[in-house]
């Protein structure tokens with residue numbers, strides 16, 4: 035049986051703050067990989083230079099991807115893209131894509147992830163039309179979703195009864211996009227923009243076991259570096275990476291996974 039592949043998608047990359055630097059240090063120390071999901075309208079010049087240098091020095095260990103446009107909920111409670119029309123979304127998706135190309139050039143990998151996950155069928159059309167290759171959202175393999183996903187796959191749908199149908203590690207119907215989505219998170223519950231509950235290492239290990247038991251071989255782990263302000267919460271990232279390695283998992287990036295799929 036081939037090893038489970040883990041990729042870490044670190045969202046909300048904008049300022050070059052201490053938490054972002056420490057997150058990358060931990061990734062390197064553990065010989066792991068990271069997808070840096072950049073907010074196109076909010077990323078500052080020093081973060082752009084820093085990321086481009088990392089990509090040049092560690093091409094297989096990092097991919098630089100897009101996280102929405104400006105990370106502002108346009109429809110309250112629905113994330114940046116949920117509840118919006120195609121005409122409304124395409125402007126932001128196009129503007130974000132132009133900024134990513136301008137700032138990162140060839141160091142950018144065309145994967146897209148939506149702030150707070152909110153999106154609809156029109157978002158997928160917008161990503162497809164602006165040349166994105168990968169859409170990374172959420173993939174939950176447990177019982178309830180299994181039926182939803184099964185019916186959605188048969189009907190070739192991206193949404194069903196108002197819920198997202200994951201096509202993890204497959205092409206999204208009606209588009210050229212590959213779906214490579216997240217199944218775990220290093221945050222258990224979000225309370226606000228700067229407060230959350232962290233899981234224990236045992237909880238993460240249990241979750242890994244449950245996902246592996248379903249036969250899933252590529253597992254995305256969401257990280258939000260900015261919440262890990264206290265040393266013990268930063269330590270959780272290091273402990274989780276060590277646990278994944280001890281469990282025989284290998285690390286990869288969205289860019290590498292995409293290349294292997296196509």
Ligand SMILES: [Zn+2]
Nearest residue numbers: 045046149150
């Ligand atoms: Zn975000």
